[in-house]
Structure formats: structure tokens, C-alpha cells
Amino acid sequence: GIQVEQSPPDLILQEGANSTLRCNFSDSVNNLQWFHQNPWGQLINLFYIPSGTKQNGRLSATTVATERYSLLYISSSQTTDSGVYFCAVIAGGTSYGKLTFGQGTILTVHP
Amino acid sequence: GAGVSQSPSNKVTEKGKDVELRCDPISGHTALYWYRQRLGQGLEFLIYFQGNSAPDKSGLPSDRFSAERTGESVSTLTIQRTQQEDSAVYLCASSLYGGGQETQYFGPGTRLLVL
Numbered sequence: 001g002i003q004v005e006q007s008p009p010d011l012i013l014q015e016g017a018n019s020t021l022r023c024n025f026s027d028s029v030n031n032l033q034w035f036h037q038n039p040w041g042q043l044i045n046l047f048y049i050p051s052g053t054k055q056n057g058r059l060s061a062t063t064v065a066t067e068r069y070s071l072l073y074i075s076s077s078q079t080t081d082s083g084v085y086f087c088a089v090i091a092g093g094t095s096y097g098k099l100t101f102g103q104g105t106i107l108t109v110h111p
Numbered sequence: 112g113a114g115v116s117q118s119p120s121n122k123v124t125e126k127g128k129d130v131e132l133r134c135d136p137i138s139g140h141t142a143l144y145w146y147r148q149r150l151g152q153g154l155e156f157l158i159y160f161q162g163n164s165a166p167d168k169s170g171l172p173s174d175r176f177s178a179e180r181t182g183e184s185v186s187t188l189t190i191q192r193t194q195q196e197d198s199a200v201y202l203c204a205s206s207l208y209g210g211g212q213e214t215q216y217f218g219p220g221t222r223l224l225v226l
Contacts, residue, residue, distance in 0.1 A: 033215065043202065086153060096159060096211055
């Protein structure tokens with residue numbers, strides 16, 4: 001099946017810093033989602049982005065489907081950005097929504 | 112509107128007991144998914160329901176696990192004769208049609224601890 005690798009596994013920042021999280025996948029995809037899992041375990045949808053670029057406030061994401069990677073950018077980080085960031089994909093040609101998740105990037109933002 | 116809801120939030124049980132976990136999808140969503148998240152890990156797919164089609168059970172780890180869904184509403188995930196390795200967070204998600212090109216929305220999860 002499709003493999004999803006996220007990097008870095010851990011990231012520690014000072015408040016106000018910028019960061020880039022990466023997601024590599026091993027095959028073509030027709031769905032890619034970024035999630036933030038907060039300290040209470042809730043998975044929050046950030047982006048649905050199988051290709052192209054999207055922005056939402058301080059967060060933006062770019063997926064280059066032909067090169068099989070996606071990037072999540074966090075600018076001017078805040079302590080509330082702390083948590084685990086997951087990339088999840090659905091392999092191209094799959095007719096329904098069985099998401100395959102990466103192992104996540106643990107982000108800690110210090111005040 | 113209301114998001115995906117799950118109950119109970121937390122469940123502590125003894126090894127060998129059966130447990131039932133419940134999921135209420137977003138109203139109007141025809142597709143429902145169960146995932147499991149072990150401590151420090153990403154999510155693993157368990158089972159998928161779409162409308163009245165036969166569910167995809169390919170992710171269920173053993174025959175102790177089963178799930179049901181009535182129409183396009185509530186789903187229950189049942190774990191029989193629980194084992195300590197079943198301890199995990201069980202998350203439910205729903206989406207509008209179940210196709211591969213739409214957003215899945217997750218509930219808050221049920222944290223299961225098997226002693």
C-alpha cells in the first residue's frame with residue numbers, strides 16, 4: 001500500500017518563528033489532508049489539498065503531486081499551534097476514502 | 112451544525128470484558144469510518160461504511176472486533192474479550208459521499224484503557 005513519511009518527527013520553536021513541515025508519499029494520490037491534533041486529542045482539519053496551494057491565516061500548504069510531496073507552512077507560530085501535525089492521503093485509483101496517515105510531526109512552541 | 116460525536120469519551124475496562132463504542136456522524140453524511148490510534152502513533156484504518164453498501168472491514172485487526180451501522184446514522188464498534196493491546200484511542204470520521212476526493216471530519220475519540 002501507499003507509504004506516507006513526515007519530517008521532521010519533532011520540532012521545537014520559540015513563539016513568533018516560522019516552520020515548514022514535510023509529507024512525502026510513495027504513490028499518486030487523489031486526496032491529501034493535513035490535520036492538527038491538539039493536546040486533548042481532537043483532530044482538526046487544516047487543509048484538503050491533493051494539489052496546488054492554499055492559505056488560511058498564518059497557515060499555508062502546497063502539494064506538488066507530480067513529485068509526491070506536500071509542505072505545511074506555519075508562520076509567526078503561537079503556543080496554541082503546539083500539538084501533532086498529521087498528513088493523510090488516499091491513493092490514486094482508490095474509489096473511497098480510506099485515509100493512510102503518516103506518523104506525524106510533534107510541534108512544541110515555547111513562549 | 113453539529114460535528115461528529117462519540118461516546119463514551121473515556122472507557123476503562125478489565126481484560127476479557129466486551130466494550131461498545133458509539134459514533135454519531137454529521138447529519139447527512141453517508142460515509143462513516145473508524146480508525147484506531149495507539150499511543151504515539153498515527154491513525155490506522157479499521158472499517159468503512161457507505162450508505163447501504165457492504166462495509167469494508169479490511170482494517171479490523173481480529174475477529175474480536177466488529178462494527179454495525181444502521182442506515183446512514185449511528186455506528187457502534189464492539190470489541191469482545193478485550194486485551195491490553197486494544198488500549199488506544201478509537202476515532203470515528205464521516206464524509207458526505209464516501210468518495211476519495213472529499214474531506215473527512217473526525218470526532219473527539221474514545222480513549223479505551225484495558226487493565
